[in-house]
Amino acid sequence: MPFRVQNHKSFIALILLSFLSVQLCQAQSPKTIDGHPAWIMQGNIYEVNVRQYSQEGTFAAFSKSLDRLKAMGVQTLWFMPINPISKTDRKGTLGSYYAVSNYTAINPEYGNFNDFKNLVNTIHAKGMKVLIDWVPNHTGADHYWLQKHPDFFVKDKDGKPAIPYGWDDTRQLDYTNKEMQDSMINAMKYWLVNTHIDGFRCDVAWNVPESFWTRCIAELRKGRNLFMLAEGDKDYLHRSGFDATYSWDMFHKMIDVAKGASPAYALDSIKTKYDTEYPKNGLELYFTSNHDENSWNKSDFGTFPGAAHAPFAVLTQTFYHSVPLIYSGQEEPVLRAVQFFEHDPMKFGKFERASFYKKLLALRKNNIALASDASFKRVDAGDKKAVYAYVRAKAGKKVLVILNLSANKQTVQIKDKSLYGRPIDVFGGVKANISAKIKSLPAWGYAVYAY
Numbered sequence: 001m002p003f004r005v006q007n008h009k010s011f012i013a014l015i016l017l018s019f020l021s022v023q024l025c026q027a028q029s030p031k032t033i034d035g036h037p038a039w040i041m042q043g044n045i046y047e048v049n050v051r052q053y054s055q056e057g058t059f060a061a062f063s064k065s066l067d068r069l070k071a072m073g074v075q076t077l078w079f080m081p082i083n084p085i086s087k088t089d090r091k092g093t094l095g096s097y098y099a100v101s102n103y104t105a106i107n108p109e110y111g112n113f114n115d116f117k118n119l120v121n122t123i124h125a126k127g128m129k130v131l132i133d134w135v136p137n138h139t140g141a142d143h144y145w146l147q148k149h150p151d152f153f154v155k156d157k158d159g160k161p162a163i164p165y166g167w168d169d170t171r172q173l174d175y176t177n178k179e180m181q182d183s184m185i186n187a188m189k190y191w192l193v194n195t196h197i198d199g200f201r202c203d204v205a206w207n208v209p210e211s212f213w214t215r216c217i218a219e220l221r222k223g224r225n226l227f228m229l230a231e232g233d234k235d236y237l238h239r240s241g242f243d244a245t246y247s248w249d250m251f252h253k254m255i256d257v258a259k260g261a262s263p264a265y266a267l268d269s270i271k272t273k274y275d276t277e278y279p280k281n282g283l284e285l286y287f288t289s290n291h292d293e294n295s296w297n298k299s300d301f302g303t304f305p306g307a308a309h310a311p312f313a314v315l316t317q318t319f320y321h322s323v324p325l326i327y328s329g330q331e332e333p334v335l336r337a338v339q340f341f342e343h344d345p346m347k348f349g350k351f352e353r354a355s356f357y358k359k360l361l362a363l364r365k366n367n368i369a370l371a372s373d374a375s376f377k378r379v380d381a382g383d384k385k386a387v388y389a390y391v392r393a394k395a396g397k398k399v400l401v402i403l404n405l406s407a408n409k410q411t412v413q414i415k416d417k418s419l420y421g422r423p424i425d426v427f428g429g430v431k432a433n434i435s436a437k438i439k440s441l442p443a444w445g446y447a448v449y450a451y
Contacts, residue, residue: 031225034281038225039075040076040244040372042366042370043076044325044361045078046069046077046078047290048077048078048079050062052343052344052345053065054345058111058115059110059116059119060119066123068351071358075361075365078133079130080133081097081203082116082133083103084101084107086099086141086143087101089168091340092340092342093342094109094342095341096170096341098170104190116195131198131199131227132201134203137204137205137208139170139171140170141169141170145180145183149179152183153174154173175208175212185219189220198225199226200220201229202242205237206230206232210240213230217240228241228244233249235279238282239279243283244283244285247270249270249273249274250270250271251293253267253270254267258304258312258405263384263386264406284323286315286316286324287316290327295339300330301336309333311444312405315403317360318364318370318392320392322372324360329346329348330353331353332346332350333353334347359426363399369451370399377390378390379416380415383411386408387403387412388402389403400448401448402447410440410441411440412438412447413439421434423449424449424450424451425447425449427447432449
């Protein structure tokens with residue numbers, strides 16, 4: 001029997017009730033999962049080196065790449081420091097991005113404030129997120145606080161502002177000074193209020209006190225669903241509110257495996273360390289390169305040379321509790337160390353790895369089995385010194401990853417019958433037959449199957 005509205009007042013009441021129900025559902029829909037912004041759980045990060053991204057080295061020039069990056073599957077853009085750089089004790093011609101002279105200003109080399117604000121708005125309009133790099137441990141050697149607030153800085157034995165870790169273009173901030181802490185938090189709020197960015201990557205976070213981060217992050221998050229990334233790997237960074245820390249131990253162990261100094265199964269010891277030392281919901285940034293590792297240690301072209309890059313890149317995109325990172329130019333790939341203190345633009349045009357990354361980013365986005373909180377189980381698939389395999393699973397979905405982390409062809413055999421079937425070969429684009437049949441992977445080969 002069809003439903004009939006008896007009078008127009010009842011009809012209006014019904015419409016209002018439906019509207020309120022929708023609003024209530026939207027208000028109650030979770031913005032966080034395991035305490036983290038829901039949008040990062042199947043997301044990814046792309047690190048933007050504005051200075052070197054184009055011949056112009058500006059926000060406007062970078063914006064021309066947004067559609068390409070969006071098409072590749074990039075979700076979150078992390079911009080290296082956008083602040084002006086100190087001239088005192090400057091290194092090289094242009095100086096270090098991390099020697100900030102003013103926390104609430106824009107580096108004029110890149111453009112002006114409106115240029116950045118418009119860039120953020122454009123990125124958001126495309127459905128992507130924005131992080132900015134924040135440098136809280138130290139300022140540049142001529143930051144205006146040195147004159148206006150000399151008590152904001154640690155003093156050396158001669159009573160002068162101290163230089164941290166030999167970085168003589170910077171000066172160490174004093175976190176025993178409450179006014180300095182307040183000023184730092186207010187400077188971070190400035191960008192949230194005026195540009196509506198989605199979070200921060202915090203430089204040298206490991207040398208800033210836990211008490212500050214606990215207070216700072218709680219204040220920044222009021223009414224905002226922010227993602228906070230710490231450059232560091234201390235457990236207190238998770239406790240103080242950071243969503244993710246750097247997986248330095250795993251990165252260095254991957255390098256050891258790539259050069260044959262450690263067996264593939266050595267990666268298990270790092271996972272065990274993270275499982276036991278960090279909160280169970282703690283996330284880790286996984287990468288094969290970033291700005292430091294590229295410029296100073298020849299990553300990824302030197303640390304994961306040639307074909308060796310691929311299986312480790314697959315691992316960073318599919319591992320347990322991971323947030324995967326791609327550094328500027330890895331999709332090209334740019335196979336050189338990019339200078340740090342000079343204008344040394346990357347050249348784009350071939351995008352030889354773009355299709356590879358696109359498949360991985362799409363799989364992570366569309367298959368909940370690769371969500372950061374999906375389960376992880378190691379799989380016996382061959383010689384444990386060379387073959388590294390695992391299953392990620394959640395909500396009835398599974399992804400099987402098999403990696404040959406060696407320079408030799410390897411025999412592969414799946415013994416776990418629960419994995420037998422006809423999953424999709426993610427890189428082949430067809431259904432595969434997973435059974436007890438013995439197969440093989442070429443040197444540095446990889447296979448990913450979606451169930």
